[in-house]
Amino acid sequence: MRVRVLIADDEEQVLTGLAEMLESAGYSVIAKARTGREACELTAAVDPDVVLLDLRMPDMDGIEAARTIVQTAPTPIILCTAYCDEGLVVRAAEAGIYAYLLKPFHISDLVPAITVARYRHADAVNLGLQIQKLGQQLEARKWVEKAKGIVMKNRNLDEEQAHRYLQMESQRRSQPLVDLARAVVTAEEMLKVKVVGETAGALA
Numbered sequence: 001m002r003v004r005v006l007i008a009d010d011e012e013q014v015l016t017g018l019a020e021m022l023e024s025a026g027y028s029v030i031a032k033a034r035t036g037r038e039a040c041e042l043t044a045a046v047d048p049d050v051v052l053l054d055l056r057m058p059d060m061d062g063i064e065a066a067r068t069i070v071q072t073a074p075t076p077i078i079l080c081t082a083y084c085d086e087g088l089v090v091r092a093a094e095a096g097i098y099a100y101l102l103k104p105f106h107i108s109d110l111v112p113a114i115t116v117a118r119y120r121h122a123d124a125v126n127l128g129l130q131i132q133k134l135g136q137q138l139e140a141r142k143w144v145e146k147a148k149g150i151v152m153k154n155r156n157l158d159e160e161q162a163h164r165y166l167q168m169e170s171q172r173r174s175q176p177l178v179d180l181a182r183a184v185v186t187a188e189e190m191l192k193v194k195v196v197g198e199t200a201g202a203l204a
Contacts, residue, residue: 003114004027004028005022005029005050005114006042007029007033008062010034010058015034019032034058035058036058036064039069040060040069047075049076053065055080067095077096077099078101078114079092079099080105081100098120150188166180
């Protein structure tokens with residue numbers, strides 16, 4: 001499947017030349033934008049595989065457009081510009097741009113930049129998913145540990161017995177262990193609230 005590319009530049013001649021360069025290299029140019037804002041809107045609408053942004057554009061420059069795109073529709077982005085200084089490079093990196101190409105460039109520069117940008121973006125997405133999964137596992141473990149403590153206290157079991165009890169109940173109810181643990185903790189907390197309320201009512 002051909003890589004789908006969105007390109008953005010405020011000069012029509014540059015857009016046309018870039019589109020021809022990309023098409024000749026086997027890419028599919030699915031959208032062209034002439035302003036930073038239009039690039040953001042089109043990216044959200046057509047969901048390209050990679051976005052090429054000019055730095056100097058009306059409404060919103062390429063770096064600001066990249067920042068908006070990353071926040072709303074995470075996509076590998078390459079910044080194409082005739083300007084290069086440390087401040088721009090830092091701003092580009094902070095905005096989530098994966099590659100920085102200096103004009104004028106050739107297709108021999110562009111193809112590796114697109115490949116690297118797409119791989120770096122995929123790695124970032126995978127890392128994010130791994131972090132999210134680890135966070136979910138940690139959260140689940142916290143619930144199970146709380147539930148285990150409640151079972152140990154209420155049923156006079158040791159830690160291993162309480163954990164086994166929760167596992168057996170999870171299997172018996174065909175309910176994920178973490179969901180059962182949440183239910184046990186919630187029920188215990190509701191019981192505490194009820195007891196406190198009844199005690200306060202009796203003392204009133």
